[in-house]
Amino acid sequence: MIKFFCSNNNIDKADIVMIGLPFDATSSFRAGSRFAPDDVRVISESIESYSPYLDKDLEDIEFYDAGNIDITISNFEKLRSATRQKIDELLSQNKKVLSIGGEHLVTLPLIESYHKKYPNLKIIHFDAHADLRDEYLGEKFSHATVLRRVAEIVGSKNIYQFGIRSGTKEEFEYGKNNTNFFPFEMCVENVVDELQETPIYLTIDLDVLDPSIFPGTGTPEPGGICFSELLTTIKKLNGLNIVGIDAVELSPSNDTSRVSSIATAKIIRELLLSF
Numbered sequence: 001m002i003k004f005f006c007s008n009n010n011i012d013k014a015d016i017v018m019i020g021l022p023f024d025a026t027s028s029f030r031a032g033s034r035f036a037p038d039d040v041r042v043i044s045e046s047i048e049s050y051s052p053y054l055d056k057d058l059e060d061i062e063f064y065d066a067g068n069i070d071i072t073i074s075n076f077e078k079l080r081s082a083t084r085q086k087i088d089e090l091l092s093q094n095k096k097v098l099s100i101g102g103e104h105l106v107t108l109p110l111i112e113s114y115h116k117k118y119p120n121l122k123i124i125h126f127d128a129h130a131d132l133r134d135e136y137l138g139e140k141f142s143h144a145t146v147l148r149r150v151a152e153i154v155g156s157k158n159i160y161q162f163g164i165r166s167g168t169k170e171e172f173e174y175g176k177n178n179t180n181f182f183p184f185e186m187c188v189e190n191v192v193d194e195l196q197e198t199p200i201y202l203t204i205d206l207d208v209l210d211p212s213i214f215p216g217t218g219t220p221e222p223g224g225i226c227f228s229e230l231l232t233t234i235k236k237l238n239g240l241n242i243v244g245i246d247a248v249e250l251s252p253s254n255d256t257s258r259v260s261s262i263a264t265a266k267i268i269r270e271l272l273l274s275f
């Protein structure tokens, strides 16, 4: 198995465990995100282990790449139970988990596990899309409904959404009336004070980035943020008690230049070094 570069060989020493969730069965437009975890591992060899943004090096931290949840799973309930089992096990060992999707629906079982361990969990969500539909194409469980399902677990007031620039009128109204909803902007500085000391789960749909830097995704949405704004935003979260992270919706084959995969590897490096 290929591992993300600089992974430890021993899980016992690692504070952070990386896991791949290669699942894209509900992708409505362009599937392919199931190939993201392994693609990011391969391309991670092409970036530096040193972050000049943070003056830290991946060689100096303890993390372990534990591989993927079974790649052949195309049924959500099977993915859900396999993921919860794995994450429950890692959380019982007091690990932080950094998960690589897969489509955004993979976040649901991750948060189901996290909420059991941290009942006062709050969610920070970066995305182009609100993902607040109650149903999509007749399905309750879809990449387009995932934050609505998450709201049913953690409570909508415990969700903080940034960068949203696409959705139905109903989703935008639901967001404005129920979640902490910050469309278009990445203004996390408005909320960091109220998020101190609370356990926080960060879910990053990489399509929050503009398709000009990140075309390798299932539902690209023009009008997004640039790469350095995402890095700056992550930096502003420094000091918060971030207990889990996922980065989802990279679909490598939609970007023949490979820049989207490199951008993902670089963001993962920064996340590993930040939290």
Ligand SMILES: [Mn+2]
Pocket (backbone or CB within 6 Å): 127, 128, 129, 205, 207, 208, 249
């Ligand atoms: Mn999205």
